[in-house]
């Protein structure tokens with residue numbers, strides 16, 4: 218199994234579970250700022266290759282050398298704010314990178330027998346952000362129309378269409394999966410949950426965009442990984458599957474939940490709540506109001522159900538970031 222972007226947040230969680238499930242895993246990762254080499258450090262059985270997915274020659278050589286039968290593409294520039302400030306890398310990796318992976322995979326399959334080619338899967342990790350923004354009601358599912366708003370979501374949407382074209386035009390056995398906002402260990406601290414924790418522990422303002430009313434449906438990363446594994450085991454080529462968490466929260470409510478957990482675990486010296494550090498900042502341009510996924514083909518056809526209760530998973534996640542922060546920000550926590 219070739220896992221691209223396998224040193225990133227979700228990719229590393231997936232690589233470890235896939236390896237545990239008996240797959241031989243090769244990770245290809247550019248090791249951008251978002252990669253965390255520590256995420257795979259206790260897994261020497263996972264081969265890690267440093268390189269970019271736009272390098273078709275490298276991808277082709279890995280496919281052949283490891284006799285790959287599954288490509289799972291997590292590699293991406295993934296942060297919306299960065300895509301607004303500087304979209305170039307997003308277009309390069311998220312669009313041209315996917316094109317290069319598809320081209321290499323299709324060429325590789327041409328040299329395989331029909332049976333081997335039928336067994337092959339190319340799974341593209343997409344996002345619910347390609348569907349745009351919901352109002353107060355309704356949910357996204359696999360049949361929602363594309364309506365991306367940010368450079369990030371537009372680049373992911375472009376990639377999905379290219380993946381679909383490679384399935385329809387060249388018969389590549391592709392699967393596309395969508396998911397809501399993931400949380401868990403090893404997420405780069407620019408993303409909401411680790412960012413809020415870090416700001417709280419450092420005694421800094423906990424920044425909340427706008428009035429904090431934007432809603433996200435949170436999925437624990439291990440539930441997302443279970444969904445991807447189900448899609449590989451039971452999914453049909455050409456199909457799309459969407460994984461939700463069933464945990465809708467406004468950003469403000471989430472920030473308060475995190476503050477309450479921190480209040481219990483590392484009380485501020487004056488006994489007041491970390492919530493006092495919550496500060497509203499000017500909204501992100503084009504900020505999507507709400508994302509949520511429900512009533513999906515993934516539930517009906519793959520038997521996907523999120524297994525981790527949100528409160529428990531959030532508590533464990535906060536604990537993990539606290540453990541990681543000890544030693545680096547421990548003295549600041551005491552302040």
Ligand SMILES: NC(=O)c1ccc[n+]([C@@H]2O[C@H](COP(=O)([O-])OP(=O)(O)OC[C@H]3O[C@@H](n4cnc5c(N)ncnc54)[C@H](O)[C@@H]3O)[C@@H](O)[C@H]2O)c1
Pocket residue numbers: 221222223224225226227228245246247248249250251252253268269270271290291292293294295296310314342343344345373396397398399400404405
């Ligand atoms: N995190 C979420 O909540 C979320 C939600 C929906 C979809 N997704 C999608 O899931 C995938 C993984 O997201 P994540 O949060 O783990 O991202 P991440 O930013 O944590 O990790 C991305 C990984 O890709 C690698 N990478 C970047 N450019 C590369 C290139 N050109 N070649 C090879 N590797 C490259 C990085 O080094 C990093 O290890 C992305 O495709 C993202 O769009 C994420």
